Amino acid sequence: MVTFVWAIQILAALFLIILILLHSPKGDGIAGIGGASHLFTSQKSAEKGLNKVTGIVAAIFIICTFLLGYGIVK
Secondary structure: OHHHHHHHHHHHHHHHHHHHHHOOOOOOOOHHHHOHHHOOOOOOHHHHHHHHHHHHHHHHHHHHHHHHHOOOOO
16 A cells, blocks of 8 residues: 555656646746736636646645655555
8 A cells, every 4th residue: 555655646746747847937027026017917727727737736745745754554
């Protein structure tokens, strides 16, 4: 069982790296100084879906970390 949870954690970590790299950069640049950075921003549906999937994979990773860290899985 421990091997199975380790495998899930490693896969979740790899997917999390890939998903985070797929996100668009959120840097405001020089527009952040005057507050104009939020003037033309909108979150597209593809990015909303990407945020949801990233959150789910991150939750799976955290759950596996707690299971392995506290020795619940044997």
